[in-house]
Amino acid sequence: MSERNxxxxxxxxxxxxxxxxDAREAPVRLDAEAIRRIGDRETGIGFDQMITVEKSPAGADAFMRIHNRDGSEVDAxxxxxxxxxxxxxxxxxxxxxxxxTNAGLLKAAATGMARRVTVxxxxxxxxxxxxxxxxEFHDTRAIELQIGPIDAPILHTPSVVNVGNPHAVFWVRDLDAYDMSRIxxxxxxHPMFPERANISIAHVISDEEIEVRVWERGVGLTQACGTAACAVGxxxxxxxxxxxxxxxxLPGGPLLIEWRESDNHILMTGDTEVEYEGVLDPDTLAFEKTAPGDRPILEVVK
Incomplete structure (x- = not known):
């Protein structure tokens, strides 16, 4: 490993x-090819997104820069x-x-439960x-879009919304009936989405519960996608x-989504985990794990 790890x-x-x-003191600069190599789950560290924490020009606690596994930068x-x-x-x-973030200022709060955070x-x-x-569509609750035969489409009429990035939500009865890796x-x-889109299929279980699968823009199938959960809710x-x-x-677990009527804001609550700490050689992109395990989340300050 390099001394510049x-x-x-x-x-x-x-x-x-x-x-x-953590790039608040020293910049971390990686091009798209390096990001793709590091994100590869077979030969690299493997990830859905690469997050660079930088100093905030707006005076927030930090600026969060986000790159997808394909090397593209996204806003949320x-x-x-x-x-x-x-x-x-x-x-x-x-x-x-x-x-x-590139999508604006976001506020996070501890919940008093281990590892759980609300944003x-x-x-x-x-x-x-x-x-x-x-x-142009006047009503984006259900737009004219389908894939498959006109008289028997595989999926059709999604709800579309932007929650920092574009999302399309298809309402279905059986999630297992759809091959998301193909669709x-x-x-x-799709040409309908000039900036591409995150694609979700969603099944409403009850007035308070929805089951979802997500194909994430620039990533693919994912265990969980927070903005997709917000979009679906x-x-x-x-x-x-x-x-x-x-x-x-979601396949990775539940997220609590509240679309607050008082101010139109979306609150998302769920667990977080630190898997391990490591170091990367920027020259070879080789990496080592240096410390295992999770750390306790901040308990609510009284």
Whole structure:
């Protein structure tokens, strides 16, 4: 390993996993090819997103830069926001943290339960040009989009919303009836989505519970996606399929989503985990694990 080794944390939120760099004092610069190599689950560390924690130009506790496994930079990642919020709160000893992202300022708060964090994800956007879509739709609760034969489409009429990144939600009765590894790439790159989109299939179990599978833009199938959970919760409430407070069940576990009526903000609550600490050789991209295990989340400050 090089003397210039870069320390990192491997974290996850319900299996949605991240490599986290602290670049507040010394910059961490990796090009798209290096990001793809580090993100490879066979030959690299493996992750859904790479998170770089930087100084905040806006005066927040930190700026969070997000790259997907394919090397593309994106504006929002809900589960990563919870993980970074946890680290900042542990560092400061406070029960709240403010994180600047390309999607705006987000606030994280400790819940008083081990490893669990709540993030205020801000307000959803529904206008067709804000999502964005390639065509104008006055009602984005259900747009004209389908894949498969016209008279028997495989999926059709999704709800679309932007919660820091674009999402399409297809309502289905049986999640297991759909091969997301085949359908996901087609929909992610559909001409309707000029910036690509995160694709979810969702089954409403009750007024307070939804089951979801996600194909994440630039990542693929994922154990959990925080912004997708937010998008599903908001889209379900907007279409009166559920109430404003729901548990969204993903393969990696549950997220509690509340679309608050008082200020139109989305609150997302769920667990975080530190998998291990490590170092990376920036020249060879070889890495070593240096410390195992999780650390306790900040207890709520009285």
């Amino acid at each position: 870069i320390p990192f944390l491997k974290m996850n939120g319900l299996g949605n996993d991240f490599v986290v760099w 990642c809900g589960n990563a926001t919870r993980c970074i919020g946890r680290l900042l709160m542990e560092e400061s000893g406070l029960a709240a943290a403010t994180i600047e 205020d994800m801000g307000e959803p956007r529904f206008a067709w040009h804000e999502i964005p879509l390639a065509e 996901g790439p087609m929909l992610e790159n 908001v889209a379900a409430a907007r279409d009166r399929r559920t109430g404003r407070k729901v548990t969204v069940r």
